[in-house]
Amino acid sequence: DADVTQTPRNRITKTGKRIMLECSQTKGHDRMYWYRQDPGLGLRLIYYSFDVKDINKGEISDGYSVSRQAQAKFSLSLESAIPNQTALYFCATSEGPNSNQPQHFGDGTRLSIL
């Protein structure tokens, strides 16, 4: 199921570099999300967007920025990468607006910052 596609799947980079992670979806959903996953901490929300003109901070937005280029595309940038941003990053979508609607996830981007 490639309804939510993340690129790249893996990335190794150095401290201080600017990095962009991309997400595209074919589900036709308006709502898109970026999470990071760290061992033992579950998923934490970085940013979310309800439509092309809407951007909202999540619980851990410092050091990150996003761009919603189109309904289908939502990219995450690390302006100046630091080692504690090493994590697994997930993009997700939802049909919204009801709380009973699940989120649909991409397969993740494993990011390592040296």
Added chain:
Amino acid sequence: GNSVTQMEGPVTLSEEAFLTINCTYTATGYPSLFWYVQYPGEGLQLLLKATKADDKGSNKGFEATYRKETTSFHLEKGSVQVSDSAVYFCAPNPYSSASKIIFGSGTRLSIRP
């Protein structure tokens, strides 16, 4: 505030054993409740959900019942298989939109043949 607590892993069982993964939550109002599963190298995918009290969600032999009186949503399966090895996340959504699902820390399940 809103929070979720789920059983810490890892949990290791033999094939055909009975599985329970506990999940309790703190939330205002009437949250929708979800279990997600993450197989190795993949993203999370919805396993089952329940949206009101006493509802039972079920899928792939897994079940969970929405217990409002105990604010719990425990995941059960009567006979696990090796292919059930994965990480399981309990995720209540207490908000009026799907914007801020709260994810538990995840329970890693390993099944021995």
